[in-house]
Amino acid sequence: MMSLFRSHGLFLPFIKRFPDIKICRVKRRSQGCMTTCTVIRHRWMKSSCWSISAVREFSSNASEKESLDMSKFPVERIRNFSIIAHIDHGKSTLADRFLEITGAIAKTASNKQVLDKLQVERERGSTVKAQTASLFYQHDGQTYLLNLIDTPGHVDFSYEVSRSISACQGVLLIVDANQGIQAQTVANFYLAFEAQLTIIPVINKIDLKNADPERVEKQIEKVFDIPKDECIRISAKLGTNVDQVLQEVVKRIPHPTARVEDPFKALVFDSTFDHYRGVVANIALFGGHVSRGDKIVSAHLGKPYEVNELVSVGCTNLTFDLLHFDILALRYAGQVGYIGDTLYLQKQPVEPLPGFKPAKAMVFAGMYPMDQSEYTALRSAVEKLTLNDSNVTVQRDSSLALGAEWRLGFLGLLHMEVFNQHLEQEYNASVIVTALTVPYKAVLASVKLIKEHGEEVITIINPAQFPDKSQVVEYLEPMVMGTIIAPDDFTGKIMTLCQSRRAIQKNMFYIDDHRVMMKYIFPLNEIVVDFYDQLKSMSSGYASFDYEGAGYEAADLIKMDFLLNGRPVEELAIIVHKDSAYSAGKAICERLKESIPRQMFEIAVQAAIGSKIIARETIKAYRKNVLAKCYGGDITRKMKLLKKQAEGKKKLRRIGNIDVPKDAFINVLKRK
Numbered sequence: 001m002m003s004l005f006r007s008h009g010l011f012l013p014f015i016k017r018f019p020d021i022k023i024c025r026v027k028r029r030s031q032g033c034m035t036t037c038t039v040i041r042h043r044w045m046k047s048s049c050w051s052i053s054a055v056r057e058f059s060s061n062a063s064e065k066e067s068l069d070m071s072k073f074p075v076e077r078i079r080n081f082s083i084i085a086h087i088d089h090g091k092s093t094l095a096d097r098f099l100e101i102t103g104a105i106a107k108t109a110s111n112k113q114v115l116d117k118l119q120v121e122r123e124r125g126s127t128v129k130a131q132t133a134s135l136f137y138q139h140d141g142q143t144y145l146l147n148l149i150d151t152p153g154h155v156d157f158s159y160e161v162s163r164s165i166s167a168c169q170g171v172l173l174i175v176d177a178n179q180g181i182q183a184q185t186v187a188n189f190y191l192a193f194e195a196q197l198t199i200i201p202v203i204n205k206i207d208l209k210n211a212d213p214e215r216v217e218k219q220i221e222k223v224f225d226i227p228k229d230e231c232i233r234i235s236a237k238l239g240t241n242v243d244q245v246l247q248e249v250v251k252r253i254p255h256p257t258a259r260v261e262d263p264f265k266a267l268v269f270d271s272t273f274d275h276y277r278g279v280v281a282n283i284a285l286f287g288g289h290v291s292r293g294d295k296i297v298s299a300h301l302g303k304p305y306e307v308n309e310l311v312s313v314g315c316t317n318l319t320f321d322l323l324h325f326d327i328l329a330l331r332y333a334g335q336v337g338y339i340g341d342t343l344y345l346q347k348q349p350v351e352p353l354p355g356f357k358p359a360k361a362m363v364f365a366g367m368y369p370m371d372q373s374e375y376t377a378l379r380s381a382v383e384k385l386t387l388n389d390s391n392v393t394v395q396r397d398s399s400l401a402l403g404a405e406w407r408l409g410f411l412g413l414l415h416m417e418v419f420n421q422h423l424e425q426e427y428n429a430s431v432i433v434t435a436l437t438v439p440y441k442a443v444l445a446s447v448k449l450i451k452e453h454g455e456e457v458i459t460i461i462n463p464a465q466f467p468d469k470s471q472v473v474e475y476l477e478p479m480v481m482g483t484i485i486a487p488d489d490f491t492g493k494i495m496t497l498c499q500s501r502r503a504i505q506k507n508m509f510y511i512d513d514h515r516v517m518m519k520y521i522f523p524l525n526e527i528v529v530d531f532y533d534q535l536k537s538m539s540s541g542y543a544s545f546d547y548e549g550a551g552y553e554a555a556d557l558i559k560m561d562f563l564l565n566g567r568p569v570e571e572l573a574i575i576v577h578k579d580s581a582y583s584a585g586k587a588i589c590e591r592l593k594e595s596i597p598r599q600m601f602e603i604a605v606q607a608a609i610g611s612k613i614i615a616r617e618t619i620k621a622y623r624k625n626v627l628a629k630c631y632g633g634d635i636t637r638k639m640k641l642l643k644k645q646a647e648g649k650k651k652l653r654r655i656g657n658i659d660v661p662k663d664a665f666i667n668v669l670k671r672k
């Protein structure tokens with residue numbers, strides 16, 4: 001492998017960010033022929049390389065193994081579509097069947113949610129990141145190119161859905177034949193409807209004993225105004241009628257209108273970080289084509305870059321993962337490949353595409369290493385992970401008590417948990433996550449503070465920066481419009497739950513004879529941690545919930561501190577509504593008492609507002625002697641027990657001389 005530094009304009013922003021990368025050119029064997037591509041090597045990349053150029057890859061079925069020149073593929077025979085649905089209604093399973101039918105993967109019993117490739121996805125059994133695949137499909141004697149995007153179903157990832165559909169002309173709206181329309185079905189339908197896409201309703205799981213496709217068709221007609229004869233009944237699991245879905249995709253979804261003769265115009269709609277390939281941005285072409293050596297411009301930065309290499313990679317059956325549209329490598333927030341950015345040829349400027357509204361973080365939490373000596377490793381892990389997940393916002397922060405940390409913004413609690421899981425599993429990083437907060441606002445009264453901040457209204461994402469009441473005109477809290485769908489047996493219980501969360505009902509109607517859809521305005525803080533869990537458990541799993549931002553409203557907020565033996569614990573500080581302060585303080589003290597292991601001395605757990613203590617619990621002294629039951633002299637057994645105890649300690653955060661389990665900071669916020 002020949003390696004040489006090249007200070008190419010395209011790479012400069014990235015090189016600045018990661019000074020220890022090298023750019024090299026390598027020869028790469030692909031489908032038996034050697035192609036040269038430019039790669040970046042980084043000292044943390046163990047093997048292989050990543051192409052950093054406009055790379056064209058697409059899958060091929062058995063009959064079309066050779067690379068194709070996409071600029072010659074007739075646009076009339078291309079279909080771009082997303083699969084959208086409520087969580088677990090069968091999107092990924094349907095994608096498996098599509099991959100099999102088109103020969104992209106061999107048909108085997110082990111094909112289960114093949115597009116869910118991330119470890120967290122496989123462990124949780126749900127999609128957290130939209131995935132793309134390109135398939136060749138024979139219809140009426142002609143080959144069609146079907147570009148599909150499998151999207152996540154959970155509300156925290158709905159931003160992935162809206163970005164994905166911006167690259168499509170149609171969607172398959174999957175609805176479970178047993179569960180019927182659920183809250184995310186409604187939310188996803190409106191995303192596609194507002195984008196004016198063709199919507200094909202697909203009723204899945206008709207093989208289930210309790211399937212009632214007729215009822216679901218009626219719901220679809222009533223709620224979405226789609227005639228029921230447009231619905232396709234399938235079983236993605238058994239493959240029933242799946243081919244019919246592909247035929248309808250070809251017939252009903254219009255082809256893209258992009259023309260090869262037009263100036264090159266592309267929207268960066270997603271990006272991923274791959275340990276071997278590096279950063280890959282997915283672009284949707286809105287016109288023209290791009291070639292090696294072309295000078296392209298990122299509308300976001302207004303800077304020209306050269307497309308270094310254009311590589312056509314003939315694909316084997318197993319490499320369907322990157323096979324979608326044209327793929328242009330390199331992305332770092334604010335750099336080329338910035339999601340929502342438009343790329344065009346320098347010699348043919350075009351109007352930038354509208355792009356995307358930035359994802360709005362719903363919850364913020366501080367994150368810092370268990371041990372400050374691990375800070376550099378954690379920084380590198382966080383940087384790589386945010387390349388894969390542009391929905392996470394990152395701000396550096398530091399505090400006297402915690403040292404260097406980050407304030408990370410997430411789209412919800414699940415999003416945050418998934419991010420942490422990635423950190424622990426892929427980067428072996430052990431972190432403490434502080435109590436989370438929603439983005440509150442304060443209208444400042446103090447002229448001094450306004451000058452300091454340069455604005456009158458500030459957003460507070462860290463309780464430590466909560467301004468005192470004497471310095472503000474008012475505090476504002478974020479609100480959301482929540483949609484709940486549930487069988488009417490549970491209406492009363494759900495209403496009581498919503499009232500206890502300071503919610504105001506806006507609407508309620510029947511979507512069929514037994515199911516109600518309710519709309520409530522909630523303070524975001526009331527639903528973000530544990531509302532969904534409570535709703536699910538009180539409705540025996542039948543209720544579903546989705547929400548979207550609904551602006552800000554004035555609120556009486558206060559900052560509450562928690563003290564262990566008189567010492568404030570910064571990780572635990574929260575901002576709460578005045579009306580719930582006492583009950584929240586009491587409940588959190590009780591939960592802290594349960595989650596902090598008893599130690600050799602007594603611990604006072606207190607909740608305080610300013611200098612006033614509003615709740616207190618006491619953890620009695622205790623010493624756990626792990627060797628107590630270990631009679632005799634079996635030294636190996638003793639060593640094992642002591643090692644286990646030491647490992648357990650790694651999960652503890654030492655505050656003063658008190659050990660607190662590292663997950664306590666989030667868990668104590670969950671109401672029972």
Ligand SMILES: Nc1nc2c(ncn2[C@@H]2O[C@H](COP(=O)(O)OP(=O)(O)OP(=O)(O)O)[C@@H](O)[C@H]2O)c(=O)[nH]1
Pocket residue numbers: 085086087088089090091092093094113125126127128151152153154204205206207208234235236237238
């Ligand atoms: N009986 C039956 N089960 C199905 C069918 N399709 C999917 N499933 C099952 O439903 C569960 C969820 O399927 P997925 O394909 O992961 O659903 P999804 O919509 O991609 O889920 P998320 O990515 O989490 O939103 C899995 O256990 C599937 O095996 C079907 O046609 N019949």
